[in-house]
Amino acid sequence: xxxxxxxxxxxxxxxxxxxxxxxxxxxxxxxxxxxxxxxxxxxxxxxxxxxxxxxxxxxxxxxxxxxxxxxxxxxxxxxxxxxxxxxxxxxxxxxxxxxxxxxxxxxxxxxxxxxxxxxxxxxxxxxxxxxxxxxxxxxxxxxxxxxxxxxxxxxxxxxxxxxxxxxxxxxxxxxxxxxxxxxxxxxxxxxxxxxxxxxxxxxxxxxxxxxxxxxxxxxxxxxxxxxxxxxxxxxxxxxxxxxxxxxxxxxxxxxxxxxxxxxxxxxxxxxxxxxxxxxxxxxxxxxxxxxxxxxxxxxxxxxxxxxxxxxxxxxxxxxxxxxxxxxxxxxxxxxxxxxxxxxxxxxxxxxxxxxxxxxxxxxxxxxxxxxxxxxxxxxxxxxxxxxxxxxxxxxxxxxxxxxxxxxxxxxxxxxxxxxxxxxxxxxxxxxxxxxxxxxxxxxxxxxxxxxx
Numbered sequence: 001x002x003x004x005x006x007x008x009x010x011x012x013x014x015x016x017x018x019x020x021x022x023x024x025x026x027x028x029x030x031x032x033x034x035x036x037x038x039x040x041x042x043x044x045x046x047x048x049x050x051x052x053x054x055x056x057x058x059x060x061x062x063x064x065x066x067x068x069x070x071x072x073x074x075x076x077x078x079x080x081x082x083x084x085x086x087x088x089x090x091x092x093x094x095x096x097x098x099x100x101x102x103x104x105x106x107x108x109x110x111x112x113x114x115x116x117x118x119x120x121x122x123x124x125x126x127x128x129x130x131x132x133x134x135x136x137x138x139x140x141x142x143x144x145x146x147x148x149x150x151x152x153x154x155x156x157x158x159x160x161x162x163x164x165x166x167x168x169x170x171x172x173x174x175x176x177x178x179x180x181x182x183x184x185x186x187x188x189x190x191x192x193x194x195x196x197x198x199x200x201x202x203x204x205x206x207x208x209x210x211x212x213x214x215x216x217x218x219x220x221x222x223x224x225x226x227x228x229x230x231x232x233x234x235x236x237x238x239x240x241x242x243x244x245x246x247x248x249x250x251x252x253x254x255x256x257x258x259x260x261x262x263x264x265x266x267x268x269x270x271x272x273x274x275x276x277x278x279x280x281x282x283x284x285x286x287x288x289x290x291x292x293x294x295x296x297x298x299x300x301x302x303x304x305x306x307x308x309x310x311x312x313x314x315x316x317x318x319x320x321x322x323x324x325x326x327x328x329x330x331x332x333x334x335x336x337x338x339x340x341x342x343x344x345x346x347x348x349x350x351x352x353x354x355x356x357x358x359x360x361x362x363x364x365x366x367x368x369x370x371x372x373x374x375x376x377x378x379x380x381x382x383x384x385x386x387x388x389x390x391x392x393x394x395x396x397x398x399x400x401x402x403x404x405x406x407x408x409x410x411x412x413x414x415x416x417x418x419x420x421x422x423x424x425x426x427x428x429x430x431x432x433x434x435x436x437x438x439x440x441x442x443x444x445x446x447x448x449x450x451x452x
Contacts, residue, residue: 002046002097003118004178008084009033009104010053010075015228021055023104024062025232028239029263029282031062032226035107037070038264040100042111043118047095049088050104051075080196081172082188089182099178101199105226107235109173113218117175126180126211127203129153130173134220140169141200143215150213153200157193168215171223174199180211239264247274275311283317301333304340322357335375336367339382351375353392356382356400364389381416 013022023033030038033050040048048067052059053075060072071091075084085101092099098121100114113130120128129150131143139156142163153170154163176184184202192198203213226235243262244254251270254260259276266280269288278292281299286292290303293310300317303309307325318335321327325338328345336350339357344350346363352375353367365386367378376394380386384398387406398404399416408422 002095003043004092004095004097004099005037005040005043005045005048006085006088006092006099006101007033007036007040007048007050007104008081008101009036009059010051010078010084011105012054012078013105013227016232017229021052021059022226023052024055024058025226027107027226027232027235027264028243030265032107032235033059033063033104034066035264036102036104036109037066039107039109039111039114040102042114043098043100045100046097047071047092049073049091051084051087053078080190080194081199082185082197082201085199086182086185086197092178092182095178097178098175099181100175101173103172103225106172106223107226108222108224108238109171110218110222113216113222114175117173117216120214120216121175121177124212125214126176127184127206127213128175129200129203129213129215130171130175130223131168131215131217132171132220132223133167133217134169134223137164137167137169142166143168143170145215148214150203150215151207152204153198155192155194155198155200168217170200171218172199173223174202176202176206180206269305278310284315287323350378352394353378353380355380356384358383359386360384361386362388362390362406366391368393 009023011022016022016025024031027035048070050063050070050072052072056074063070063072073087073091075087098118102109117128117130129143141153141155142159143153144151144163145168184205187205188197188201190197206213224235226232240261244257244260247254247268252268253273256276260274261279263280263282265282267285269286271289272286273291275292275294277295279297283300284298286303287305289306291308296310296313298315301315301319303321304323304325306323307321309327312329313327314332316334319333320337322338322340324341326343326345327333330347331344332349334351336353338355341357342355342359344361348361348365349367351367352369359380359382368391369375378392378394379397381398381400383401385403387404387408389407390404391409393409393411396410396413398414401417402414403419404410405421408420410420410422414420
């Protein structure tokens with residue numbers, strides 16, 4: 001049976017004090033709503049609808065980058081959660097199976113929790129609500145249960161003292177039959193303290209129709225909402241702690257776990273070692289047995305088995321490093337392919353390039369890839385030796401087992417096995433250094449006397 005995912009992401013997020021829509025603020029390198037989408041992916045949804053409002057153009061652009069199949073619809077007026085879900089109706093015409101409503105500012109609902117909700121639906125419950133028992137129920141809506149039957153949901157503003165004493169609270173996450181969901185929403189009114197159309201009212205409506213409703217519970221941590229900058233900081237900390245624990249469980253050594261920061265999609269193979277103060281941006285995969293040394297920053301790159309990166313290395317998008325590659329201190333690599341066993345160990349920039357297996361790139365080497373308008377490629381063959389402080393002015397190619405002399409500026413292709421020298425001839429002037437210094441010291445002494 002197919003599933004439908006509806007993610008509510010229309011809130012302005014005024015407490016963020018930001019021009020950026022709240023759901024575009026990031027945790028672990030991904031916008032908040034992307035985490036909700038990742039949770040919903042556990043149900044393999046056939047259709048996904050994102051309900052946006054404030055900053056909809058920016059939300060639509062971000063959604064398209066994640067998945068062009070996501071449909072973004074607008075909630076122009078903020079009239080409540082039932083009204084928000086109703087905006088998805090035209091985009092979901094003909095949808096069947098389960099429909100789940102998630103929230104773009106609630107990033108940590110687990111896939112396992114959603115699967116348990118789907119199991120409850122499969123048992124015959126028309127509406128399944130996700131509940132939790134917080135340490136402090138505060139102003140959450142309460143779930144009023146009668147055995148395993150969910151009788152109703154009461155918003156805090158509308159609850160009696162007895163209802164406020166209930167510890168089981170509403171997360172807002174709802175799963176129901178896709179067709180029945182919109183029929184129930186049609187019957188929702190706004191006769192309440194806020195004058196809004198509450199999605200939670202569908203429970204009472206369903207019960208009045210003789211439909212079965214129940215609740216599934218999850219840990220409070222999964223229901224964490226992000227409404228302020230402080231919440232954002234706490235959400236990041238929650239994600240990082242979980243990611244670090246998962247890495248350790250997967251056989252990765254983190255020598256100082258609290259200083260390593262993962263992205264939402266970081267993959268690190270077993271028996272890899274990650275030293276202190278390493279940051280993984282989005283799109284990084286590291287194969288087994290690699291070592292990422294201290295103070296390195298990786299983004300949009302792949303690191304092969306047994307490679308050693310850093311310390312103080314920067315791998316930018318498009319860096320593809322094969323097995324046993326060595327990338328050392330203060331080296332930056334971008335849009336480049338480094339083949340097996342090649343070394344770029346010191347103070348170099350390699351961009352828009354390919355380096356063959358077994359090649360050694362000396363300290364201070366730069367691929368001069370940009371002419372002010374276009375980017376150009378540098379191709380280096382296998383087992384080549386690039387002397388220290390070589391400037392490779394692209395487009396240029398260096399053949400297999402070729403060599404460049406230290407301090408060279410290489411502007412022409414170098415054939416296989418050749419040595420290229422591209423530097424001025426050295427000339428020594430005997431005694432000139434002493435004479436220059438004596439003259440300069442004399443000028444300085446005269447200048448000092450004039451000032452006095």
